[in-house]
Amino acid sequence: MWTNFRHLGLAAAVTGLLAGAAPARAEDITLTYSDWQLAQTVWGRSLQEAFTEFQAENPGIKIRTEPVPLAQRDVRFTTAIRAGRGPDVFALDANPVRQYVAEGWVRDLTSYIAKEGPEYLKDFYPKTLEPVTVGGKTWGIPKNTVAMVMVYNERLYKQAGIAAPPATWEEFREVAAKLTGKDRWAFTLVLAPAGFDLRVSSVFRSFGADFLTPDWKHSAVNTPEMRKAFNYVLDMIASGVVPPGVAQVDANGARRLLANEQIAMAIDSTWTLPEVSDMNPKLDGWNVLKMAPIPVPAGTNPKVRTTLYEKSLFINKNTPHPDAAWKLIKFMTDDKRMRKWFDDNAMLSTRISVNQGYDKIAKADYANLVAGQIAEGDFLPLIPEWPEIQETFRQNLQAAVAGTKTRDQALTDAHTAIEAILARNPSK
Amino acid sequence: MTRTNLGPWIVTYAALAAMAAYNLAPFLWMLTSSFKTDMEVTQIPATILPHSFTADAYVRIFAQEGFLKYFLNSAKVSGATAILSATVGIFAAYGFSRFEFRGRTVLIAAFLASQMLPGVLLVGPYFRLLSTAGLYDTHLGLILAQTSITLPFTVWMLKGYIDTIPVEIEQAAMIDGASRLQCLWYCILPNILPGLVATMVFAFLLAWGDLLWALCLITDPDKQTMTLGITNLVGQFRVLWSDVMAATVIGCTIPACFYLLLQRYLVQGSAGSAVKG
Amino acid sequence: MRGETTTPYWFVAPAAIMLVVILGFPAVTAILESAGLGGKTGFPDFRAYGRLFTDPQFGATALNTVIFVGVVVTMHVVIGMAIALLLNLEMPGRWLFRVIAILPWTMPDVIGGLIFRFIFDTLSGGVNAVLLRTGLMAQPYDWLGHPHWSLFAVIMAEVWRGYPYVMLILLAGLQAVPRDQYEAAAIDGAGRIRTFVSITLPNLRTVLIIAVVLDIVWETRLFGMIYGMTGGGPGYATQNLSLFVYKNYFQFFETTYASSIAVVLAAVLLAAAMPYLRLTLRRQD
Numbered sequence: 001m002w003t004n005f006r007h008l009g010l011a012a013a014v015t016g017l018l019a020g021a022a023p024a025r026a027e028d029i030t031l032t033y034s035d036w037q038l039a040q041t042v043w044g045r046s047l048q049e050a051f052t053e054f055q056a057e058n059p060g061i062k063i064r065t066e067p068v069p070l071a072q073r074d075v076r077f078t079t080a081i082r083a084g085r086g087p088d089v090f091a092l093d094a095n096p097v098r099q100y101v102a103e104g105w106v107r108d109l110t111s112y113i114a115k116e117g118p119e120y121l122k123d124f125y126p127k128t129l130e131p132v133t134v135g136g137k138t139w140g141i142p143k144n145t146v147a148m149v150m151v152y153n154e155r156l157y158k159q160a161g162i163a164a165p166p167a168t169w170e171e172f173r174e175v176a177a178k179l180t181g182k183d184r185w186a187f188t189l190v191l192a193p194a195g196f197d198l199r200v201s202s203v204f205r206s207f208g209a210d211f212l213t214p215d216w217k218h219s220a221v222n223t224p225e226m227r228k229a230f231n232y233v234l235d236m237i238a239s240g241v242v243p244p245g246v247a248q249v250d251a252n253g254a255r256r257l258l259a260n261e262q263i264a265m266a267i268d269s270t271w272t273l274p275e276v277s278d279m280n281p282k283l284d285g286w287n288v289l290k291m292a293p294i295p296v297p298a299g300t301n302p303k304v305r306t307t308l309y310e311k312s313l314f315i316n317k318n319t320p321h322p323d324a325a326w327k328l329i330k331f332m333t334d335d336k337r338m339r340k341w342f343d344d345n346a347m348l349s350t351r352i353s354v355n356q357g358y359d360k361i362a363k364a365d366y367a368n369l370v371a372g373q374i375a376e377g378d379f380l381p382l383i384p385e386w387p388e389i390q391e392t393f394r395q396n397l398q399a400a401v402a403g404t405k406t407r408d409q410a411l412t413d414a415h416t417a418i419e420a421i422l423a424r425n426p427s428k
Numbered sequence: 429m430t431r432t433n434l435g436p437w438i439v440t441y442a443a444l445a446a447m448a449a450y451n452l453a454p455f456l457w458m459l460t461s462s463f464k465t466d467m468e469v470t471q472i473p474a475t476i477l478p479h480s481f482t483a484d485a486y487v488r489i490f491a492q493e494g495f496l497k498y499f500l501n502s503a504k505v506s507g508a509t510a511i512l513s514a515t516v517g518i519f520a521a522y523g524f525s526r527f528e529f530r531g532r533t534v535l536i537a538a539f540l541a542s543q544m545l546p547g548v549l550l551v552g553p554y555f556r557l558l559s560t561a562g563l564y565d566t567h568l569g570l571i572l573a574q575t576s577i578t579l580p581f582t583v584w585m586l587k588g589y590i591d592t593i594p595v596e597i598e599q600a601a602m603i604d605g606a607s608r609l610q611c612l613w614y615c616i617l618p619n620i621l622p623g624l625v626a627t628m629v630f631a632f633l634l635a636w637g638d639l640l641w642a643l644c645l646i647t648d649p650d651k652q653t654m655t656l657g658i659t660n661l662v663g664q665f666r667v668l669w670s671d672v673m674a675a676t677v678i679g680c681t682i683p684a685c686f687y688l689l690l691q692r693y694l695v696q697g698s699a700g701s702a703v704k705g
Numbered sequence: 706m707r708g709e710t711t712t713p714y715w716f717v718a719p720a721a722i723m724l725v726v727i728l729g730f731p732a733v734t735a736i737l738e739s740a741g742l743g744g745k746t747g748f749p750d751f752r753a754y755g756r757l758f759t760d761p762q763f764g765a766t767a768l769n770t771v772i773f774v775g776v777v778v779t780m781h782v783v784i785g786m787a788i789a790l791l792l793n794l795e796m797p798g799r800w801l802f803r804v805i806a807i808l809p810w811t812m813p814d815v816i817g818g819l820i821f822r823f824i825f826d827t828l829s830g831g832v833n834a835v836l837l838r839t840g841l842m843a844q845p846y847d848w849l850g851h852p853h854w855s856l857f858a859v860i861m862a863e864v865w866r867g868y869p870y871v872m873l874i875l876l877a878g879l880q881a882v883p884r885d886q887y888e889a890a891a892i893d894g895a896g897r898i899r900t901f902v903s904i905t906l907p908n909l910r911t912v913l914i915i916a917v918v919l920d921i922v923w924e925t926r927l928f929g930m931i932y933g934m935t936g937g938g939p940g941y942a943t944q945n946l947s948l949f950v951y952k953n954y955f956q957f958f959e960t961t962y963a964s965s966i967a968v969v970l971a972a973v974l975l976a977a978a979m980p981y982l983r984l985t986l987r988r989q990d
Contacts, residue, residue, distance in 0.1 A: 245827025523716030
C-alpha cells in the first residue's frame with residue numbers, strides 16, 4: 001500500500017517537473033551526469049556500461065550523459081550552477097572542490113550518509129575524505145584516487161645499463177645522464193598548466209618542501225627545502241636531461257614523449273599503463289613500463305613525499321532529484337563498480353577494502369606500489385584560494401626557467417604574491 | 429605592346445601567390461598532420477610529409493566521433509546567425525545612416541560599448557536569461573546569443589556601407605512615391621551587396637568559430653557544435669592530434685565553400701555612375 | 706523628411722530591443738558585480754578597483770594588451786589593404802585567390818590557438834621542422850618559452866588569422882568607389898600611388914575608420930588564441946587583459962576583480978574610440 005502511494009506521489013511530482021520534456025513514462029526521472037571522461041573512448045565506454053546496469057536496476061531513473069572538455073569543465077559548470085541549473089550529478093578532481101563548497105554549489109550529503117549507517121564512510125581512506133569534508137559535513141563522495149609515482153621504461157634502462165630506478169635525487173643525476181642521448185632525454189617536467197599541479201608539486205614535496213605551511217595560512221616558499229628543490233629543478237633543466245621546450249610540456253605531452261620512447265621516465269600514475277600502451281602498441285607498455293616511488297634527497301625521509309589525485313562525485317545544489325542522484329552516486333562508488341574501474345581503466349579506488357582485498361589489484365605490482373604510496377602522499381592545499389596560488393607559483397617558475405627572473409627573485413616574488421593572496425581572505 | 433602590359437600582371441600574380449603561400453602554410457601543416465598516424469604527428473624530429481599515409485583520422489571523426497552532426501549543427505547555427513544579424517542589422521544601420529534623431533549618438537555608442545565587455549562576463553547573466561525563457565540548451569538560444577554579439581559590428585559595418593550610397597537616389601525614389609522600406613529594398617540593398625556579403629560572412633564566421641557560448645549554452649551532446657566536438661578531442665590523458673587536425677581542416681573548408689558562393693557579389697555596383705548621369 | 710519623426714525609431718527598434726534585452730541585462734549585471742554588488746553584502750565595494758593599482762600583473766598585462774593590439778591591428782590594416790587592392794582587380798582566377806584570402810579567418814577560437822601551439826612546438830612543430838630542414842637553424846628553438854619570442858609568435862598567429870576581416874571590409878568598401886573618379890584620374894595621367902592617395906583613400910575613409918575601430922575592439926577582447934597557444938605564459942609574458950579576466954573569473958573565482966578589470970578595459974576602449982566614431986557619424990554630403 002505504501003509503495004502505491006509513493007509511486008503515485010512520485011508520478012505526480014515528476015509529471016509536473018517534466019512538463020515539456022521528451023515523451024517518457026510518467027514515473028521516469030532523468031538524471032544528467034556530467035564528466036570529462038565521458039568523451040574518452042575507454043573511460044566513456046566503461047561509464048556507459050555502468051549506467052546501463054544502473055538503469056536496469058533502477059527502472060524509474062534514466063541517465064543522460066553530458067560530456068564536457070576537461071579544460072573547460074569549470075567554465076560550463078559554474079556558469080550553469082550560478083544560474084540555477086547544471087548537471088544533477090557531476091565529477092570534479094580535487095582542485096576546485098573547496099571553491100564549489102564555499103560558493104554553495106554542491107549539496108550536503110551528510111543526511112544521506114547517515115541513513116547508510118556509521119560503517120559507510122569507514123571504508124574510505126580517511127585522507128580521501130579530506131577534500132570533500134568541510135565544517136564537519138560531507139559534500140561529495142570520493143570515487144578514485146592515486147598517488148604520483150615515477151614511471152620508467154625498463155627497456156631503456158636495461159639498454160643504458162641501469163639496474164634499478166634511482167632512490168635518491170643524487171642517483172637520479174647519474175641515471176639521467178646515462179639515459180640522455182640523441183633525440184632522447186631522461187625525464188620531463190610538466191610546466192604547462194594542464195597537469196602541473198600533480199607532477200611538479202610531488203617533486204617539491206619529495207624534497208620536504210611545500211607551497212604552504214601545514215595550516216595553509218602562510219606561504220612556505222621561502223624555506224631552505226623549497227630553495228633546494230627549486231634550484232635542483234632548474235639545474236635539471238639547464239643540464240639538458242629534459243627536452244628543450246620543457247616549459248610547454250603538459251601532462252598529455254609528457255605521456256606522448258613516454259609513448260614515443262623519447263623520454264625514459266616521467267612522473268605519472270596508474271593510468272599511464274593503459275593510455276601509453278594504447279598510444280603506441282609497439283611499446284608493449286604493460287611489460288616495459290614500471291613504477292617506483294619518487295626519489296628523495298639522500299638521507300631524508302619526508303613525511304609527505306608525493307601528491308594525491310582524486311576524482312569525486314557531487315550532487316548539484318539545484319537538482320530537483322536529490323534522492324535519485326544519491327542513488328547514482330552510491331552506485332558509482334560501490335564495491336562492484338570500484339572493481340570495474342580498476343578492470344577497465346587501471347584506476348585505484350578510494351575504498352580500502354577494494355584496494356587491499358581485490359585480488360587483481362594485489363597481483364599487479366604497479367597497483368600495489370601506488371596504493372602503498374597513498375599513505376605517503378597528500379593533497380594540494382584544500383583552500384578556495386589554491387588555484388590562484390598555484391597559478392602564481394607556476395608563472396614564477398616559468399619566469400625563472402625562461403630567465404626573465406633570477407631564481408631568488410622568482411621565489412621571493414612567489415612568496416610575496418602568495419602571502420598577498422592569503423591576506424585577502426583572512427577568515428578561515 | 430604585350431610585353432609592357434605583362435609586367436604589372438606578373439607582379440600582381442606574384443604578390444597573390446605570396447599571399448596564398450602565407451595563408452596556406454599553417455593549413456598545409458594541418459592537412460599533412462591529418463594524414464599521419466597519431467604517433468607520427470608527435471614524432472621527434474618532426475616529419476613534414478606523412479611517412480605512413482593514412483586517412484584514419486577522417487574515418488574516425490565521422491564514424492566514431494559523430495562529427496557530421498556537429499558540422500550540421502554549426503552550419504545551422506552560423507547560417508541562422510548570419511541571416512538574422514544581417515537582417516536586423518540592416519534595418520538599424522539604415523535608421524542610423526539616413527536619419528538624425530534624438531539619442532542617435534548615445535544609442536550607437538551604446539551599441540558599440542556593449543561589445544567592449546569581454547564575453548566571459550556576459551555568458552553567466554545571459555545564461556540566466558535563457559534559462560528563464562526556457563531556451564536553455566536549444567539552438568535558438570545560441571543563435572540569439574551569437575546574433576546579439578555580432579549585431580553591433582554588423583550595424584556599424586552596414587551603416588558604413590550605406591553611408592557610401594548618395595542620398596539623392598532615395599530622394600528621387602521618394603518623390604516618385606516610394607516608402608522608406610521600398611527605398612531600402614530597391615535603392616540601398618542592390619548597391620551595398622558587397623557590404624552585405626562582408627557582413628554576413630563576418631557574422632557566419634564569428635558564430636562558426638565560437639567556443640565559449642556554445643560551451644555554456646549547449647549541454648546535449650547531440651546539439652553540440654563543431655568547436656565543442658573538437659575540444660572534446662583534447663582529453664585528460666591524451667590528445668588525438670590527427671583527429672583534431674582532420675576536424676579543423678574540414679571545419680575551415682566549409683565556411684570557405686560558403687564564401688565561395690557569396691564572393692561573386694563582391695563586385696562594383698552601379699551606384700557610383702548612376703547619380704552623376 | 707516631414708512626418709518621419711517616428712520612422713527612424715522603427716528601423717532601429719529591433720536591433721535596439723535585442724541588444725537591450727540580450728546584452729543589456731548581462732552588461733549591467735557585470736558592471737554591478739564589479740562594484741561588489743550582487744555579492745554577499747549589499748553594499749558597493751570598490752576594493753577591487755583599488756587592487757588594480759597594486760597588482761603588478763595588471764600593469765604588465767595591460768602593457769601586453771596595448772602592444773598586442775597596436776601591432777596586430779596595424780599589420781591587419783597594412784596587409785588587409787594591400788590584399789584588398791589586389792583582389793579588387795579584374796583578373797582570371799580571382800575567385801580562387803579570394804577564397805584563399807579568407808581562409809585564415811575560418812580558424813576557430815581556442816582550437817586555432819592549440820594548433821598554433823603545436824606548430825610552434827619545439828620538438829614536433831612545423832616551424833622548427835622547416836627551419837631545421839632548410840638549414841636556417843641548427844638546434845630547435847623554444848619559441849613559446851621565451852618571453853619576447855612567445856609574444857612575437859602570438860602576434861604573428863593573430864595577424865595571420867585576423868587580417869582577412871579587415872581585408873574583407875575594405876574590399877567591400879572598394880566596390881563602392883565610383884569608377885568614373887578612377888577614369889578621371891587616369892585621364893589626368895595620375896600614377897598608381899597618386900590615385901590611391903587621392904581617390905581610393907578618401908572614398909574609403911569611413912569604412913577604414915570603422916574597420917580599424919572594430920578590429921581594435923575585437924582584438925582587445927580576444928583571448929582564445931592566446932589561451933590555446935601559451936595560456937598567458939611564460940610567466941605572464943603573453944597574458945592580455947581578456948585572458949586575465951578569464952582566469953580571474955573562471956579559475957580563481959574572483960568574480961568581482963574580474964568584473965572590475967573588464968569595466969576599466971571597456972571604459973578605456975570607449976573613451977579612445979569615441980572621437981573616431983564621431984567622425985563617422987557626421988553627416989555625409
